Amino acid sequence: MIFEVWAPRATTVETDLGSGRRALGPSRPGWWAVEAPEAGHGTDYTYWVDGEGPFPDPRSLRQPEGIFGPSRVYDHGRFTWEDHDWKGRDLRGSVIYELHIGTFTPEGTFAAAAGKLAHLVELCVDFVEIMPVAPVPGSRNWGYDGVDLYAVNETYGGPDGLKTFVDACHRAGLGVLLDVVYNHLGPSGNFLHPFGPYLTGTQGSYWGEAVNLDGPDSDEVRRYFIDNAVQWLRDYHLDGLRLDAVHALHDRRATHFLTELAGEVDALACHLGRPLTLIAESDLNDPFMVDPAGHGMTAQWNDDLHHAIHAAVTGESHGYYADFARPEALVKALTSGFVHDGGYSSFRARSHGRPFTGPAYRLVGSAQNHDQIGNRPRGDRMTPAQLRVAAGLLLTSPFTPMLFMGEEWGASTPFLFFTDHVEPALREGEGERRRREFVGFGYDWDAPEPGDLETFERSKLDWTELKEEHHRSLLCWYRDLIALRKALPELTDPRLGLARAELGEGGKWLRITRGRIGVWVDLCQDSITPPLPDGAVVLLDDSDVSAGPEGDPRSGPSVVVYRLVG
CATH class of the missing domain: 2.60.40.10 (Immunoglobulins)
Structure with a gap:
């Protein structure tokens, strides 16, 4: 060779x-x-x-001894695929389920995660989105400190483990998205510098040096990342990629890196004969990201929708939630997509964003995700009572919903920030670096030490919770909402202009109407009698959802989905 x-x-x-x-x-x-x-x-x-x-080889396909060990030749052709009938999955109308391989199961492997696919099939989600799997320092990490970007973390099962997982997902009817990080590399085990100018030497973001996308010799650097994307989609049969923090990609060339990447992926989709998805995490609130005449991403994360739902359900108004504390922000998010669409952002102390005109499926929304849970000092989640309402808002919206692992049953386990750095300076300073990153967010930073093994162990899902009635009850609510979403075309109609919104009793409740389908939500969760229109036929409500250990004095539903007749 x-x-x-x-x-x-x-x-x-x-x-x-x-x-x-x-x-x-x-x-x-x-x-x-x-x-x-x-x-x-x-x-x-x-x-x-x-x-x-x-x-190690910058394009190493396998690092069996970790990031400081030798590379190992890996032949993609030796794996036997069984997903021959897989035709791909379109993002439109789909529901995404985000998970972290290391904490999704007690074992923390691809094989163990594959053993839980029946749960996801019964939930009726369409895509599994895996947090990054590139090799990282030590044995545990969120994945955003990855290096050796062409390889797969051996702790999870290595390249064959990932392929086996994807193969199992496809045979179960699930598409697979992979979270990839192209805006920086991890601080430990990054050996690209001796080979060439992959990085600019300047601070591109809080997380490290900027990637060289537009400087001297940047043609091959761009090729390095584009070839990496193609590898995942072609050789691992993945159905799409979630691109981390693309606002941290610094590129002044006439054809932006994202535009070039989208073109390559479109060409590959034509060759493979199946749809391929690119989802950008962007802090810009700029529809140019998903405009076919712009960067051409399939979709982008919409933090505004998350913030509006979170503020409405929890009542929190610190940090960036301050701009979303009024119920009108929730109305705008559900009917327009972006709340910050050119107006003033108090958190940024400047105007932010541009109006989004759709289609709505190009915005990925969530009530919880790895960032919004894991970036809280204690990694705490919403309560089951809060999730009942949040799910009602999210899963009846026209956007592409994304759930975070365990959300569907109201998991009580936190999702904390955890690392396992080898170098003492990185290990000992991680907690302080983390605290500095969130100055101004309004938190009292009492987070556990990221490098402690207990921090990681506490973040693993406890699947035995599904034996408890209130967890099973919430799971049934999520299943029913997703099933109703798939049954009613009005709930996935991507035309934002069709929605009509009404706030009642000074913002205590919200009604969204799309065609003949209405959704009423008690934002205060204080047992308001639903003021349904004459002739409304209730299709689904949360009256039967178990209260849970935190208690719930409701005497009526918090969410009602109904149809107007006559």
Whole structure:
């Protein structure tokens, strides 16, 4: 086989296959290569650049000994796929379920997660979205400290484990999205610097150096990330990618990196004959992100919808929730998409965003996600009573809903920020760095230490909770809402202009009407009698949802979905 690596500024490049170093020679511009007929699947190797090393391959497909170990040759063709009938899944009308492999099950592996797919099928979600799986320091991490971006975390099951999981999802009728991080690399085990100008050397975001997307030699850097995206979609049969914090991608070129990536993915979708999805996490509130004439992303996360639902249900108004504390913000989010669409943001102390005109499915909304739970000091979730209302708002909206693992049964386990850095300086300073990151968010930062094993263990879902009546009851409510969503075209109609909203009793309740379907929500959760129109036929309400251990003095429903007749 041929070993090839990009190192445009090196004078010598060598590889070591375990029997001593051998020199690579210049091949195409900036690239070095050497043929090693004896090597193949399973061969371990490292690189040396200008006498420095050993380093893993920047495009390493496997790191069996972790981020500081050698790379291992991995042949994608050796895996036997069984998803031959899979035709892909369209994002339109779908429901996404976000999970973290390490905490979704007690075992924290792809194989264990595959064992829970029946639960997701019965919930009737359409996509599983996996948090990042690139190798990270130690044995536990959210995934956003990843390096060796072409490889898969061995703790979870490595490349074959991911393929087996995707294969099982497809056979169960579920699409799979993968969260990828292209705006920075982790602070530990990042050995790209010796090979070439992958990073700019300037602080691109809070999390580290900016990726070189527009400077000298940036053509190959862009290719590095685009080829990475293609690998996941082609070789791992993934159905789409969630792109982390794209507002931290600094690119001044005429064709933005995201636009170039979207074009490549569209071409791959045509070749594969199945839809491929790109979802951007963006803090810009700019519809250019999803405009086919703009960056061409399939969809983008909509934090405004989350913030509006969260503020309405919990009553919190600190930090960025201050702009969403009034019920009118919830109305605007549900009927317009963005709350900040050019107006003033007090949290940013400036105007923010542009109006969104749809279609609504291009905005991914949530009542909970890994960020909005995990970025709270104690990683606490909404209560089951709060989730009952939040689910009613989210799953009857025209946007693409996303649930976070365990939300559907009101999991009591937190989702905390956890790491396992090897270097003492990173391990010991992580808690303080985390505290500084959230200055101004309105929290008293009493978070547990990220590097403690207990912090990770506490974040694992407790599946035995499903034996308890109030958890099973909430799960049934989520199932019923999703089933109703799929049965009523009005609830997924992407035309935002169709919705009509009414606030009653000074904002105590909200009514949203789309065609002949109405949704009434008690925002105060204080047993208001639903003021339903004459001729309304109730299709679903939450009267039978068990109160839960926190108690619930309701004497009537908090959410009612009804049809107007006559």
